[in-house]
Amino acid sequence: MDKVYLDNSATTKPKSEVIEAMMKPLTTTYGNPSSLHSMGEEAEKLIKQARRNLARIIRADGREIIFTSGGTEANNLAIHGTLDTLKRYGNHIITTKVEHSSVLTTLEELEKEGWEVTYLEVDETGKLDLQQLQKVISEDTVLVSIMHVNSEVGTIQPIAEVKEIINKYKDSKLYLHVDGVQALGKIELDVSNSQIDLLSLSSHKIHGPKGVGGLYISEDIRLKPQFSGGGQEMGYRGGTENVPGIVGFGQAAELISGNIKQATDYMQKLKKRLAQGIINNLNGVQINGPELKEGVAHILNLSFRGLKGEVLIHALEDKNVYASTGSACSSQNSDLSHVLQAMGIDDEAMEGAVRFSLSSENTEEEIDYVIDVLTDIVPQLRKIIG
Ligand SMILES: Cc1ncc(COP(=O)(O)O)c(C=O)c1O
Missing domain, CATH: 3.90.1150.10 (Aspartate Aminotransferase, domain 1)
Incomplete structure (x- = not known):
């Protein structure tokens, strides 16, 4: 065999259609998307199309998606970016004990800087403890970060119930970040219905290229960019875009759509x-x-x-x-x-x-x-x- x-x-494995789509920005449409001439505009158009493709499968608006170097960066940006703007409202973060290392290590570092982090217990199936969430959430909580699908054992976390609990604190500044890396293409994601504030995505888990991902940022949320530059990606991520990677991600998203x-x-x-x-x-x-x-x-x-x-x-x-x-x-x-x-x-x-x-x-x-x-x-x- x-x-x-x-x-x-x-x-x-990257799909052949993905590889084919990536050839265009590598061979003919290689302009810098920020350039004012037509070659730049063509590259910019390719990025817009990829943004629309991705937005469609999570029922978001294209303007709410920014591209990153992968799920790890999306998780880091979601956490650091929100906390930099929320620290005047509270000092408490809630997550679970079973998150991906890009969330856990980020939060462990933040604990050293004085943030208080609660790591929710899970049961024998890997499902988080909603009662514990209810108990520990407070006016001081500014971020809840939960993975949608566990990458090791496949548990699907009850995001809607988590959101219901969070909604009781609607008047305070409290965001829900969901690591959707293992969920994209495997369960129907609808950010408008589930009222997720931030959703991390990664291309190489859906037959796209490695080193590219995305972060959905609900339109009413503001993050502090984690690196400054030329204002690309709605100002959230400076640096010339990885056009071939983004195009490949967009094509992979298009292939799973529907x-x-x-x-x-x-x-x-x-x-x-x-x-x-x-x-x-x-x-x-x-x-x-x-x-x-x-x-x-x-x-x-x-x-x-x-x-x-x-x-x-x-x-x-x-x-x-x-x-x-x-x-x-x-x-x-x-x-x-x-x-x-x-x-x-x-x-x-x-x-x-x-x-x-x-x-x-x-x-x-x-x-x-x-x-x-x-x-x-x-x-x-x-x-x-x-
Ligand atoms: C749940 C989860 N989050 C984040 C990541 C990191 O994504 P990336 O490899 O695109 O940085 C992974 C990768 O395995 C993952 O499974």
């Missing part, structure tokens, strides 16, 4: 097939995270008792299967997953955790191949280690 790529939460339900129904089917196939064939396997139908369609986190996730990843690679132990962005860190720890998963299960993450390009044949490979190698590895 050719490469079976099941690490789509880490990154996805297609989310069909794609996620298909991935749910593959996820169920994979989970059931493995669990039926092997002992000592558990699902980490929500029940199959409750979790996001593309993420399946399983623990193989008695094995180390890392060992299994390499054994899978020998058979041309690519998966990961958790978030790629934190896998250099050899500590056990902060997400699984927060969920109260026991040490043996944490050590044996593997994340399989799907895309709509995976096939049933690939899934069956992975089931066969695991059915073969897991007992062998257990025998060697045991």
Whole structure:
């Protein structure tokens, strides 16, 4: 079997249409979007189109989207940018224990500067504690930052309920930032309905190029830019735009537009097939995270008792299967997953955790191949280690 790529939460394969679209600003429309001549205008038009494409899938206005270098920068800008303008209204931030490192490390640094941060607990499925949120939120809270979909275990957080709780503090300055990096293209996002104030997005999780992302900023919100320059991106992000990257992101967004339900129904089917196939064939396997139908369609986190996730990843690679132990962005860190720890998963299960993450390009044949490979190698590895 050719490469079976099941690490789509880490990154996805750029679609051929995306690569093709990116060639235009690399070869012919290479003007600087800020230039006044027609070549500049043409490049600017390409960016506008990408902005419109992205706005359409999250039901925003194009003027509310700015492009960044990725989800990490979008998270940093959302947090630092709001806090720089909100510090006179309060000193308290709320997040969860299971956020992406780009949020957690940013907030840990802010704690050192004197901000008070509450890290909400999650239950055994990774879902945040709404009652705790209700208890800790106060007039002093200026920012709530929650990820929509957990990148390691696929939990979908109850953003609407979070917003309902926040709405009781409507009169104070309190913003809701949502890290939507793993949600884009996997669940329907509607910023107008959900009243999200800031939403972080990333291109390379939806078959676009790496190094480009976006931040939705609701029109009534003002952020302090984190780097100054020529006033690009509505003044929020100085610097000549990454036109090919932005065009690729816009094209990737266009390709998923109107297609989310069909794609996620298909991935749910593959996820169920994979989970059931493995669990039926092997002992000592558990699902980490929500029940199959409750979790996001593309993420399946399983623990193989008695094995180390890392060992299994390499054994899978020998058979041309690519998966990961958790978030790629934190896998250099050899500590056990902060997400699984927060969920109260026991040490043996944490050590044996593997994340399989799907895309709509995976096939049933690939899934069956992975089931066969695991059915073969897991007992062998257990025998060697045991
Ligand atoms: C939930 C989440 N937020 C943020 C990021 C960072 O995005 P980027 O890789 O575009 O910086 C990731 C990447 O894995 C992610 O999964």
